[in-house]
Amino acid sequence: MTLLLISLALTTAATARATAPALTTLIAEQEVALWRCQDQLGQPRTHYSVSPYALPRSHAYRQWVLSRWTQRRTACLTALHERGRQWNWQAWLPDKWRRIGVCETQLNWQHYNSSYEGAFGFATSSWDAFKPAGYPDHASQASPWQQYQVALAIWRRYGFSGWGCRGA
Secondary structure, eight states, X not given: OHHHHHHHHHHXXXXXXXXXHHHHHHHHHHHHHHHHHHHHHTOOOOOOSSOTTTSOOOHHHHHHHHHHHHHHHHHHHHHHHHHHHHHOHHHHOOHHHHHHHHHHHSSOTTOBOSSEETTTTEEHHHHHHHOXXXXXXXXXXXXXXXXXXXXXXXXXXXXXXXXXXXTO
């Protein structure tokens, strides 16, 4: 019985050692995939606080590290998808707002001059007054979705009187 338990323990340890390189490879793949995503978002790359390659680590530790890198990659891909959605204004911008943007700035999302900015020609004071916390300082730096959200906030308060074109 004791010999059987020892044999089982050795087999389990050998299996764990055999799967460790596979986990290390999976960790490296998730790391590289996360870095690619972060590069696309213009974010700094995430690095290890303690490298799983530097010291001998347990199988459970490597599994934990793999799950952390996978979670980070998933979060980054979600942010990348959301950024893509925010810039895909052709899919969600209502026709009336499209006409206002064309009339105001030729629908130039990065439009900027000393008085007006963004596709909807926001006065700087209006952008500052209606933008939610966390939005860029200038409308020309905001995504189309963010600009549309601020335009809706202004519209809810003042209607279309804030725009010379009024969507006609």
